[in-house]
Amino acid sequence: MDFPILLTILLAPIAAALILVFVPKEENLTIRSVAAAGTFVSLALSLYAYFTYDQSVGGLQFAMQIPWIQDLGVTFFLAADGISLPMLLLTNLIGFSAVFASWNINSRPREFFILLLLLIAGVMGTFIAHDLFIFLLFYEVVVIPIYIMVVIWGSSKRVTKEYAGMKLTIYLLIGSAFLLVGVIALFVKTSAMSGVPDMSFTGMAVVARQLSGFDQIWLFGLMLLGFGSLISMWPFHSWSPDGYAGAPTAVSMIHAGVLKKIGGYGLVKIAVFMLPAGAAFWAPYMAVLGVAGVAYAAMGALAQKDLKYVVGYSSVSHMGYVILAVACLNVIGLNGAVANMFAHGVMAALFFSMIGFIYEKTHTRWIPDMGGLARQTPRLAVGFMMAAMASLGLPGLISFIPEFTIFIGAFDVYGGLAVVGIAGIIITALYVLRAGANTLFGPPRPEYNHLKDIRGPEMVPLIVLGTVLVVGGLLPSLLFDMINSGVVPLHAAISDALQLGGKF
């Protein structure tokens, strides 16, 4: 067998967490270095995997398969394709940056980094698992560390951190309860149909696509509820702004950056892939909900004065585009959906890390109290503005092409709805620019003159994520060729069923 690269990527943070258990809790620098080393190994290996993936061959690569539970047909199946690799890379980019964004955590750092590493490993697991059961094992691992991190290291401003943490957790768990019902029913129905239980994505999908239209519709509906509440689909989004506001910086980064994307990834790689007829039925509703989310959350962001709430609502709004794109069910739309998840992940993580530093230094997130931080902390301002510009889709930064792609795909299918969605960009520009102007470019306030700009380890998130923002914007083919190599075969597998659905 070849070098198990995916397994190593997955286990590196877990190994680092195990080492941390035995590090004395006063050794602050050692603790941070171990955490950074663990995430660095994963990041380096996933970069290696990303660039050695053979796009001309496509399909699942770096696969490893171990029979796991025989009577459920479960195999421990790790593999990556053109859709999962960008998400894996994204996770590690953000995970690595999150360690440095949390460099200044001084209360109980050992526990913090152990939980953070477990969280990162859990998120990665969902993107490389190619078996529905293994996917589920990772899917909820992440919820509990997040809860504990929010209640210990979170902040209580508009809502208490206890409220934020519990709301986040219960919302996502109830959503996943529906998902679980769907998965169990799907498993029972497919294994009754084929006689041989098989929970690997491909094996299950072959059988699942033959299910009756009615079965596909209600099963897809359950999955849409589960994945939809994770990707903060309107009207199941309300955990998102509150949760991000209460969470510590690293959790906001990972949550908004990648965890949410598990919802979109699950929709594409599980729900649409396995139940295309169900997808065809629900697509128009998804499109409406997506656009409603874009418009509603953008308006919501307009009214916020707390920086984290602005970005929280903005991320709900951006996820609306992803849902609209998935609902197109064509190659262009799916490409745009995955690319936009990547782009938004980088941008949101950069945003939250900069806000985290601002809060750490000024002890406020209240926009009117900021004044003109650009004078006092110029590097911080650079990072903030890069994220802001990416958020409104400035050409040359990473999110322009994905959004453009989504609009092309959506206009084709939904016409008028897409126009409403595109109009959301104007509102986005409005709230992002206003937040930037009032935070960075107003009259400088004397009480912030003593602030130290970000430096040393604090620069890492800006450098890592900022580089990706620019490179992804200038060389979009790096991202799109990869995604396309995953989306095309996926779409080919479901296109027959989509035409049979006869919806379009």
Added chain:
Amino acid sequence: MTPFDFSIPINPSALTLEMLVAALGLGILILGIISPKGARSGLGWVSFLGLMGIIGVAITMWGQSGELLAGMYLLDNYALFWKITFMVAAALVILGNMRYVDKVGNQAEYYSLTIFATLGMMVMASAGDLMTLYLGLELMTIAFVILVCLRKTDNKSVEAGMKYILLAGMSSAVLLYGLSLLYGLTGSVIMLDISRIIAMQPVSPALVLALVMIIAGLGFKISAVPFHMWSPDVYEGAPTPVTSFLSMGSKAASFAIILRLFITALPGVWENWAMVIAILAGITIIIGNLVAMPQTNIKRLLAYSSIAQAGYIMVGMVTASEAGIKGVMFYAFLYVFATAGAFTVAAYFYNVTGSDELKDYAGLSQRSPLMAAVMLVALLSMAGIPPLAGFVGKFYLFKTIVDGYLWLVFIGLIMSMVSVYYYLRVALVMYRDEPKDPSPINVSGPVTVTLILTMLVTLIIGIYPGPLSEVVNSAAHSFFLH
């Protein structure tokens, strides 16, 4: 129906396990009398090692099958799996609570009664007729009654004992009345005969009455709603190790016998009752979880959560299929480890601080990271959060009822997510709050072993359930071979 033919030679080696356990219990009792007071704390080790030895013997007997005394006593992998589960539960309870027991005193009585209760459960697992069933049940119950009021000077403990003996007596009476009706209708106490005779009769009102009484009597033992009222009071008052054993052993044994009684003796009738059991399971899950939410005492919280857990296990009974039986056994096994973990922490915590109140758990993660982690893992496993064992268990249970009882799947899974609310409240107190008394808690050797063992098993079954699943499959399969 044939009268017992006592000329059938009995192969005594078939009863090896039961005889060994009885000998161990008696041995402990005698050792307790002849050993000086200071040496009695060693009795825990004798019982633990004895049980481990017997578990070893039990594993070598895997695959045995047969009947003794014309079906009075059934031997199969099903019974053997349960017996191992009970002994594991007893061994964990003994290993994790030696210091607690030394504090209470009466070590010899405590250990021997625990072992006799285990013996009762083992008899239940093998019972092939109604008399054996009742014999095992009462052996277990009487041992528990004494155990519950072991802290003789503590009013709460004595009160719990009184409650338990009165209510258990009543439920036994109801059960016995149901069993006697069944005997009256069929003229037999042997389950295999009963099933043959019932199949030839139309369903009579008397049979319905008998079933209602049997469900009520056994529903008491598994504390299914609406027969659950006793359990929070008894759980709170009893010494914590006893509570722990009561909630896992007694419950598991009752499930073993319910499956045997209903599926072996009353298979044809079952179809009409599946819906009743499904509704009872749904109510038990809902009430158990909802009432657990406002609890402020850790033992009461665990009591209500164990009511909800019984509801989940009942889900596996609904279809009366091999897959359902498998689900019940799988869940019961992992439930033993989760419960043992949570209660060992509670007992040890009580030992150190003298409190069972949730608010006193503040900052436990800083005083003893191990105890806090084990408590969290145990509770989350009960909630069914992957990658812990409870998730796989629920998967096995709920997959049996997707066809026909989809509403129960919804209730079960949504309520298990709701239950996270109160489990996380425990986590909140343990992890967020600063301890009032920051002195670290030193966990003694055997307790550390118990805690790490329960946590590891819960994790490993959750991540790699394959081997256990195979074993349980074979056990469930043997159920239908008689």
